[in-house]
Amino acid sequence: MINCEREKVSIDREVVKKIAKLSRLKLTVDQTETTAKELSEVLVFVRKLERIDTSSVSPMTTVTPMESKERSDKISDGNYPDEILRNAPNVKEGFFSVPKVIE
């Protein structure tokens, strides 16, 4: 579960490449290098949290206690595709247009 407990905190280029891919961001070689350094520094800072024993503490789920709200399952909005599409950078025949997905 916690597989970084004892190791030295550092994020290497490979980890940066992996999380960049998950974030859908493209980084240059230089950016990857800088990011690895900066993220390592942030993680050193964040790992201060390990000093507290939280074994009997529940993680917060809501900051202001309130009942989950329910609403009736009715359509209350919609039916204005033209207004929605007006902001799209590329529209064809009433649809969002993207590069070919399936070969």
Added chain:
Amino acid sequence: MNENISNLAISQIRNLLRKRELSSLELTKYYLNNIEQAKTLNAYSFVSEELAISQANEADKKMASAEVEDLCGIPFGIKDIFCTKGFPTQAASKILDGFIPDYESTVTENLFRSGAVMLGKTNMDEFAMGSSNETSHYGPSINPWSSELTKALVPGGSSGGSAAAVSADLCAASLGTDTGGSIRQPASFTGIVGLKPTYGRCSRYGIIAFASSLDQAGPMTKTVRDAAIVLKTISGHDPKDSTSAKINKPDFEADIGKSIKGKKIGIPHEYKTEEMPQEIQDLWDKGKNVLKSAGAELIDVSLPHTQYALPAYYVIAPAEASSNLARYDGVKYGYRAQISPGDNLIDLYEKTRSEGFGDEVKRRLLIGTFVLSTGFYDAYYIKAQQVRTLIKEDFENLYKEGIEALLTPTAPSSAFPIGKKDEMSPVEMYLNDIFTVPTNLAGLPAISLPAGLNKQGLPLGLQLIGRPWEEANILNLAHVMEDNLEFSQNPKKWWT
């Protein structure tokens, strides 16, 4: 001309408008002219002149009727993070270039329904990620308090443009949002009042999301009373935001002026950091003395998990941001990168996001993705949420013992020079939020009010933190402090 209408508070304008000694149109034109002359400050990213004039005319017509709402005819600057129907809204990011929302945020809808006037959209850090307004796609906003001596200073962030606009008299008041201090720190840097309400007090509907469990909208004003007046109008339950609270809304202005005799005010000793500059310490002492002289009881208290608030925040906020900002893909709205022949959909996403987001946003998206990824989720994200519980309990324990509010400095320094960010590491920049972040994690209301000037002539703020839903109490306390501290200075108008 119009010398007599400069630097007016909403409470003063309200009276003048009702007595018909001033028209909203006259006032609106005064601010539009000020904005035109203050382009150097880069406080506004968009000026909605036509709309402002027509709203002002409407307001002037309504003035004749008996039931005029508080904010009728009052001109506002609106942070670029609020969706305003038919007007550019891009959270100071390139990735939302050209976005014109087709709907109105609930907070601005409440404002305009009461007859308020929108002068334009104000500058900010990109997606509210920053403490200096320097991560903005529109370029930095400049602090009106800058002088020959200090050179160009930041107005703070992320609501830097909103703060600069109030401070330089480019609006009567403005709206900001606060995720980790983004209303209060710029308020402190520019000598104005900034209020972050209790989480759930204002609807988040139509506010571009950064970290949804922390974001709250709030007023940035010239006086404490003005903050109460604005909060009254913008707050309230909204079915469109499931986290907005169904809770009784008091008249926040009504408590102002009540005695604070015997009120128990906590002074958390963890906020006295080793690095605290003497001027901040002196200011804090001054604030304590004012409350004491007014009859409040000061009590030394402990918030033992304070030092863990920033690390927890810099796990939770980026985690939520990485999820919220996944929607920017170059397909539905905003910026879209040029693609090359043979590029697929993933290439479109990656190119668009890499070109559309700035460095600080990318950094936080990467941190957020990392702490949520397999193998690290429990160690970072769950751990931070557990610590968040402890931080909230720290406050609850004090409130149970009868403490009604806490007094602390707002920020660890006065406004710093533009460009200093480049000499600082990201973590050093994050330390700006050291006194403001705990209240966001705990969902509490907090207000920053100007408390004095330092040796360089720069404003410094103090912060009052309240119990949940007790904004009225901290507004009353802040008003007592405001009365006694007599901060009435305005920056010299070097920009005209």
